[in-house]
Amino acid sequence: MTRRIVRTGIQLGVLTFIVFLLVFFLDNRYRVLPQSIHNHLPSHHEGLIITDITVNTCSSLNPLSTCKLDQDKWHRIEKDLYLNTGWVSKAYVHIKRKREEDLTDEDRVIIDVRIGKMDPAMNEKSQAAEKWESRPAGIWLKRSAKRHATDSKKAVTAVDVLFGSDAVDPRPGWELIQPTALLLDTGSGSKDARLSIRRGPVHKLEPPVPRIGKDGKFKIMQVSDLHLSTGLGVCRDPEPKGANGGRCDADPRTLEFVERVLDEENPDMVVLSGDQVNGETAPDAQSAIFKIVQILAERGKPWAAIFGNHDDEGSLSRLNQMSLYNSLPFSLSEAGPNTIEGVGNYFVEVRAHGSKHSALTLYFLDTHSYSPDEKRYEGYDWIKLKQINWFKTTAQSLKESHSHYSHIHLDMAFIHIPLPEYGSTTNKFVGSMKEQISAPGFNSHFKDALVEEGIKVVSCGHDHANDYCMLSENESTKEGELWMCYAGGSGFGGYGGYDGYIRRLRVFEIDANQGRISTWKRLEYGDIAKRLDEQVIVDSGRVIPPQSN
Incomplete structure (x- = not known):
């Protein structure tokens, strides 16, 4: 009986290790496929309003962890914030989004985003400043009731992640949240992950028409x-x-x-x-x-x-x-x-x-x-x-x-x-x-x-x-x-x-x-x-x- 228990334990241990390897391999092999990186961009989904943003961190050593929140509620931006260099940690930005016509009176939509250790309200002069809500990695959100924020010029409609202290975003309508990167565990291999947001709809771009100058x-x-x-x-x-x-x-x-x-x-x-x-x-x-x-x-x-x-x-x-x-x-x-x-x-x-x-x-x-x-x-x-x-x-x-x-x-x-x-x-x-x-x-x-x-x-x-x-x-x-x-x-x-x-x-x-x-x-x-x-x-x-x- 003891041998059978030991053998069963070994088999379970081996099976667990295999599951770990499979999950680890798949999580690292397929989440960073080139097409997934580009296809994550919410700018491809017109008419969406962002209602919440968070960062979810998980361990690479946990075979049961996939770094995903409830997929019925959250959309994950497919970029590991450590760019797959963290020894233990992985982290992803997740967003909640709804079509504008589906927003209810109870929904709150994001009208501004800041990054930092301190509540941005401490630096705001107006005593009637709206409350900032804290999220992981130093994210602060200003959210407003749906009936006050459906103005497309204010509401955040897309979120992206860029990297590097020299990061820029040339896309019309996009704004890189400056000057601070997301506040991650630097010991896990921080890569200066930065949020970029878009307000309003996708900007339709027409290609320019190159032309010979007046001087020929x-x-x-x-x-x-x-x-x-x-x-x-x-x-x-x-x-x-x-x-x-x-x-x-x-x-x-x-x-x-x-x-x-x-x-x-x-x-x-x-x-x-x-x-x-x-x-x-x-x-x-x-x-x-x-x-x-x-x-x-x-x-x-x-x-x-x-x-x-x-x-x-x-x-x-x-x-x-x-x-x-x-x-x-x-x-x-x-x-x-x-x-x-x-x-x-x-x-x-x-x-x-x-x-x-x-x-x-x-x-x-x-x-x-x-x-x-x-x-x-x-x-x-x-x-x-x-x-x-x-x-x-x-x-x-x-x-x-x-x-x-x-x-x-x-x-x-x-x-x-x-x-x-x-x-x-x-x-x-x-x-x-x-x-x-x-x-x-x-x-x-x-x-x-x-x-x-x-x-x-x-x-x-x-x-x-x-x-x-x-x-x-x-x-x-x-x-x-x-x-x-x-x-x-x-x-x-x-x-x-x-x-x-x-x-x-x-x-x-x-x-x-x-x-x-x-x-x-x-x-x-x-x-x-x-x-x-x-x-x-x-x-x-x-x-x-x-x-x-």
Whole structure:
């Protein structure tokens, strides 16, 4: 009998341990799926009013704990406030919400939120101030009776969680609760979790219409390899070495650089050409993405983005990031057709001044990530045949409408991973080649398709310490057929510092009146006002060789 009891006890112990492992695995494996992170956003549910907010903390060691409150009453925002770094604790924000038409006279709706240790009423001058209600993690809520708070300008209609002391929220109608993060147990791995709230309905955003200026000019600033993090991030290979006492926060320095050149160059459009997010250091990609979008939105700059090999190594898939991009102000980004490989195969038409006709077409293609056949083709993935066919079909279908433009129509393309032809040592180039190119081992000959369809310039990122433009020439006529450019790395969250290499970004200026494309680079430090390697690369619609300086 004793042996049977012992055996039964052991079996129950083993079963309990298995249940613990399953719950722990499932709770950690599936709660942070990329789509769940984006789909949690209450902004997708119009007409809802938030009636309560709380934080629920649980133990990772308890196999019976799922960190969920009554799901009939509470909706959980699917972001662990410790970003899955807590040794023991996990914590989630939960909200109660109702449709406005279902509110009763007994319901109280949230009209303000604060974070702090002290009751906000202590700082309010009015003696008739409404009562603040305390919640876990330092949350204070001001709630009002339904009949006094259905004014959509006051009632909180959505709640989100962002991370980092440098967190921002560029979404119209959203407000990041400043200056304090949620008051969590810092010993469990606090990540500066912050609440953001929206009042009123979802703001419907119309994409901007990029247009050639009155002077016939259109300027594009290409920003590549930002490698933004969740939080400040740590600089890799900063130049100059040892500056600022050796202290360097990656994202503030990166964004300060981008902001300065934005203000000095005043481009008409910004292209984010991949690796906006550093997957290894961005457990919440949304917080990282918002930082670059914030500075573009503040300046009213239209922008288009493609993905690099690191963007979806964090918390959001390519598809969910593109869905997020689509919801942000001044975005021209599109997922593209779902019948071909990749996310972000699309084009943008830049209209002529005072006309409906296109003066410039910009093509964007997804170069994917890593080789799907590492044994045969080591390294990186390549643009697929379906993508090439889509590009050629699209380019050919646009030619008739482009023919109605009164001047020379121009075409450019942007990708992240360079084409194999970028590695040719026989071609003429302007700029620096400080590292071996990281191109696909398999050549799908997308470069030939670009030439066939009359694209004059293609520009990529990926290799941070390469910043050259290389001229491809026709083998028989020796005439220029395509410029292949690098943007140069701009972010301190990614590698750099090869032989004193300075972070930089590239500018293209299109002169529609002359059918001309010029390009140059701007540096992060040193001779920051100089236009580095300034060249005319297309003139009268024709690719031209480098000019001697």
